[in-house]
Amino acid sequence: MAVDAQVETVAFRRLDPSVPPPLRAHDSDAGVDLCSTVDTVLAPGARELVPTGIAVALPVGTVGLIHPRSGLATRVGLSIVNAPGTVDAGYRGEIKVCLINLDPSEPITIHRGDRIAQLLVQRVELPEFVEVDTLDETSRGTGGHGSSGGHASLVDPRREG
Numbered sequence: 001m002a003v004d005a006q007v008e009t010v011a012f013r014r015l016d017p018s019v020p021p022p023l024r025a026h027d028s029d030a031g032v033d034l035c036s037t038v039d040t041v042l043a044p045g046a047r048e049l050v051p052t053g054i055a056v057a058l059p060v061g062t063v064g065l066i067h068p069r070s071g072l073a074t075r076v077g078l079s080i081v082n083a084p085g086t087v088d089a090g091y092r093g094e095i096k097v098c099l100i101n102l103d104p105s106e107p108i109t110i111h112r113g114d115r116i117a118q119l120l121v122q123r124v125e126l127p128e129f130v131e132v133d134t135l136d137e138t139s140r141g142t143g144g145h146g147s148s149g150g151h152a153s154l155v156d157p158r159r160e161g
């Protein structure tokens, strides 16, 4: 499958003419901000699929990753259930964000036009997966899920202080 050599532009459509275009707050920012097209209130613990009014045509060989915004995460506990969300290069539908209110007690009010998430475009490999009988040996081998140790104090309920 042909992969574009350089990715300098990404075509987008505004499905809602009043929604702002995907913009970087600063030229060198990794992500462009995505805005809500709806007013909504997220109760503590609630999640909601929020439309952004934006559709994109990402070049083949790239992926769009939808990340939370750190300021909203820190200040009010707003996050994304499936962070980072995956936007496939072939997807032409509206980008939607599955927001979640992680605050234990306070609701979060979202207004139409609020910047709710950020979209990063990254290169991605599209390898063919080839089935084999044996895999090459490594020093890690099959060890995982804490096999290297070092975090017992984080999970030991008897820990004091």
Ligand SMILES: O=c1ccn([C@H]2C[C@H](O)[C@@H](COP(=O)(O)OP(=O)(O)OP(=O)(O)O)O2)c(=O)[nH]1
Binding pocket: 066, 082, 084, 085, 086, 087, 088, 089, 091, 094, 095, 096, 097, 098
């Ligand atoms: O946060 C997200 C994640 C995905 N999508 C869109 C773009 C993506 O290309 C498509 C499918 O996403 P994904 O593969 O993560 O979902 P799935 O549950 O596997 O659905 P599908 O069976 O359509 O692949 O949904 C969004 O708009 N927002």
Ligand SMILES: [Mg+2]
Binding pocket: none
């Ligand atoms: Mg999928």
